[in-house]
Amino acid sequence: MTEENTTFLPSLTIIGGGPGGYEAALVAAKLGARVTVVERAGMGGSAVLTDVVPSKTLIATADSMRRVMAASGLGVDLGEAQPHADMHAVDRRILELAGQQSSDIHRALEKRGVRVVIGDAVVTGPHEVTVRRRGIEEGEEPEVITSDAILVAVGASPRELPTARPDGERIFNWKQVYVLQDLPEHLIVVGSGVTGAEFASAYNQLGAAVTLVSSRERVLPGEDPDAAELLEDVFAQNGLDVAGRCRAESVERTETGVRVHLSGEGADGRPYIDGSHCLLAVGGVPNTAGLGLEEVGVELTESGHVKVDGVSRTTVPSIYAAGDCTGQLALASVAAMQGRIAVAHLLGDALKPLRPHLLASNIFTSxxxxxxxxxxxxxxxxxxxxxxxxxxxxxxxxxxxxxxxxxxxxxxxxxxxxxxxxxxxxxxxxxxxxxxxxxxxxxxxxxxxxxxxxxxxxxxxxxxxxxxxxxxxxx
Known part of the structure; x- marks a missing residue:
C-alpha cells in the first residue's frame, strides 16, 4: 500500500484584483493553493481600469502624434493635412482597451482555477473575510470566506484637496479624465511628480496648451537631476509652461473654465491662472478605511498604509499586504513583486525579500x-x-x-x-x-x-x- 501525498497547500483569500492581487493569485494557483479573489470593480483593479493602462494608452497615442509631427523632418510630406487628436475616439479606445485587459485577466484567473468574486470585502478575523457580493438580493446574507491566509491588495485612490474638488467636468483627478469630448484648450496640471509630468507631456504632445504647476524648484524633484533638467528643456521647446515654486491653493469653476489660485515666490505676483480644464495629480491615499484591518490587529501607519516586512507580512502572521496600500513605491511592478513574495513565503517556496534598490522604473514622458x-x-x-x-x-x-x-x-x-x-x-x-x-x-x-x-x-x-x-x- 503506497502512502498518499499529504503535502499541505494552504487556501488564500485575496482582497483586490490589481497587479498585487491577480499576480499573487496566478502564482498561488499554479503552486496548487485554493485561491479566492474578491474585487469590487473589475479584475486588474484601478491599475488596469483607471490608472496605468489608460494613462499609458493615452501616452502612446500622444507619442504617435509626436512622430507624425516630426515626420516632415525625415522627408515625409504630409501635404495640407493638419493632424489633430479626436479626444472622443481617443478616450473611447482607452476605455475599451482597459476593459479588454480586465477581461483577459479575469479569464486567465478562472482558467487557472481561481475563484473570482465581485463584491466588497471586510476582514473580520485573522482567517476570515466577509463579502457582500455586487447585485446581492435584499435580505441575503453576506458570504463568509475562511482561509489559511489573507492577502490585502486594495490599492489607493487619488488624493483630493479640500479647496479643489474634482467634478468630472472641468476639474479632474486621474481617474476621471477619460471623458473628454474635445482636446482641452488650456489644461492646468497641478502636481509635478511622475503622474503630473506624464499627463502634462501627453496633452502637450496631443496639441493642448498646458501649464504645469509645481511647488518645487523643478519638475520631477525626486528623479535624476540631468534627466529632469533635460525634460524641462524639452517642455520649454514644446511650449509647455512650468509654473515652478508655486502652490495651488484652490481651484474653482468659472463661466468658461477653471481658475487655479496660486501662492509662493514662483507665482511672480500672479494671483491665479485661468484655463479651460484642471487635472489634479497630488498623490494618493490607501484604500484601507473601513476594511476592518485594525480591528483584527493589523498595524497601519498614520497615513493609513499597511505596515509590512520584507516578505509582505503584516503584524498579523496570517495576513499579508501588497501594492500601493503598503506605502512602498507606488508602481504596478512593485505591487506584483510584493504579491508574488507573499505567496512564496506562505507556500514555503524559494524567495528573496523585496529589494527596492534593484527596482527598474520608468516615467512615460516624452x-x-x-x-x-x-x-x-x-x-x-x-x-x-x-x-x-x-x-x-x-x-x-x-x-x-x-x-x-x-x-x-x-x-x-x-x-x-x-x-x-x-x-x-x-x-x-x-x-x-x-x-x-x-x-x-x-x-x-x-x-x-x-x-x-x-x-x-x-x-x-x-x-x-x-x-x-x-x-x-x-x-
Missing part, C-alpha cells in the same frame, strides 16, 4: 526617463563611491535616423571594482532600453560584461555598450 539602482543623489552625497559616465544619444546613428536629438544613457560603476550599480536612460522607449542595465545591476555584472556583449548596429542600445566601454579600466 522622452521617457528610466532608472535602476544607485542614483546620482546617492553618489553626490557620498553614500556610494562610483565612476559615472554620461553619453548623449545625439551621436548615436540610430537616433539620428529616427530624428531623436535629445536623451542620454548614464551608467554608475562602483569605484575599484567596475561593478554596474545603477543607470539612467532618457530616450523614446527608455522603458525597453533600461532592461540591460537592470540585468547588470541585479546580477552584479562588470562594465566589461556590458562592453563585450554584441549589440545590433545601428541601435540605441549600442550607446549602452559604448558608455560601458568608456568605463573600462586597462588591466
Amino acid at each position: 522622452p521617457e526617463i528610466a532608472t535602476v539602482g544607485v542614483t546620482q543623489a546617492q553618489v553626490d552625497s557620498g553614500q556610494y563611491q562610483a565612476d559615472v559616465i554620461r553619453l548623449d544619444f545625439a551621436t548615436n546613428p540610430r537616433a539620428k535616423m529616427q530624428g531623436v536629438s535629445t536623451g542620454f544613457v548614464k551608467i554608475f560603476a562602483r569605484q575599484g571594482s567596475g561593478t554596474v550599480i545603477g543607470g539612467v536612460v532618457v530616450a523614446p522607449r527608455a522603458s525597453d532600453l533600461i532592461y540591460s542595465l537592470a540585468l547588470a545591476v541585479t546580477h552584479k555584472l562588470h562594465v566589461d560584461d556590458l562592453a563585450d556583449t554584441f549589440t545590433v548596429y545601428p541601435s540605441m542600445s549600442g550607446s549602452i555598450a559604448e558608455a560601458a566601454r568608456r568605463l573600462h579600466v586597462r588591466v
Whole structure:
C-alpha cells in the first residue's frame, strides 16, 4: 500500500484584483493553493481600469502624434493635412482597451482555477473575510470566506484637496479624465511628480496648451537631476509652461473654465491662472478605511498604509499586504513583486525579500526617463563611491535616423571594482532600453560584461555598450 501525498497547500483569500492581487493569485494557483479573489470593480483593479493602462494608452497615442509631427523632418510630406487628436475616439479606445485587459485577466484567473468574486470585502478575523457580493438580493446574507491566509491588495485612490474638488467636468483627478469630448484648450496640471509630468507631456504632445504647476524648484524633484533638467528643456521647446515654486491653493469653476489660485515666490505676483480644464495629480491615499484591518490587529501607519516586512507580512502572521496600500513605491511592478513574495513565503517556496534598490522604473514622458539602482543623489552625497559616465544619444546613428536629438544613457560603476550599480536612460522607449542595465545591476555584472556583449548596429542600445566601454579600466 503506497502512502498518499499529504503535502499541505494552504487556501488564500485575496482582497483586490490589481497587479498585487491577480499576480499573487496566478502564482498561488499554479503552486496548487485554493485561491479566492474578491474585487469590487473589475479584475486588474484601478491599475488596469483607471490608472496605468489608460494613462499609458493615452501616452502612446500622444507619442504617435509626436512622430507624425516630426515626420516632415525625415522627408515625409504630409501635404495640407493638419493632424489633430479626436479626444472622443481617443478616450473611447482607452476605455475599451482597459476593459479588454480586465477581461483577459479575469479569464486567465478562472482558467487557472481561481475563484473570482465581485463584491466588497471586510476582514473580520485573522482567517476570515466577509463579502457582500455586487447585485446581492435584499435580505441575503453576506458570504463568509475562511482561509489559511489573507492577502490585502486594495490599492489607493487619488488624493483630493479640500479647496479643489474634482467634478468630472472641468476639474479632474486621474481617474476621471477619460471623458473628454474635445482636446482641452488650456489644461492646468497641478502636481509635478511622475503622474503630473506624464499627463502634462501627453496633452502637450496631443496639441493642448498646458501649464504645469509645481511647488518645487523643478519638475520631477525626486528623479535624476540631468534627466529632469533635460525634460524641462524639452517642455520649454514644446511650449509647455512650468509654473515652478508655486502652490495651488484652490481651484474653482468659472463661466468658461477653471481658475487655479496660486501662492509662493514662483507665482511672480500672479494671483491665479485661468484655463479651460484642471487635472489634479497630488498623490494618493490607501484604500484601507473601513476594511476592518485594525480591528483584527493589523498595524497601519498614520497615513493609513499597511505596515509590512520584507516578505509582505503584516503584524498579523496570517495576513499579508501588497501594492500601493503598503506605502512602498507606488508602481504596478512593485505591487506584483510584493504579491508574488507573499505567496512564496506562505507556500514555503524559494524567495528573496523585496529589494527596492534593484527596482527598474520608468516615467512615460516624452522622452521617457528610466532608472535602476544607485542614483546620482546617492553618489553626490557620498553614500556610494562610483565612476559615472554620461553619453548623449545625439551621436548615436540610430537616433539620428529616427530624428531623436535629445536623451542620454548614464551608467554608475562602483569605484575599484567596475561593478554596474545603477543607470539612467532618457530616450523614446527608455522603458525597453533600461532592461540591460537592470540585468547588470541585479546580477552584479562588470562594465566589461556590458562592453563585450554584441549589440545590433545601428541601435540605441549600442550607446549602452559604448558608455560601458568608456568605463573600462586597462588591466
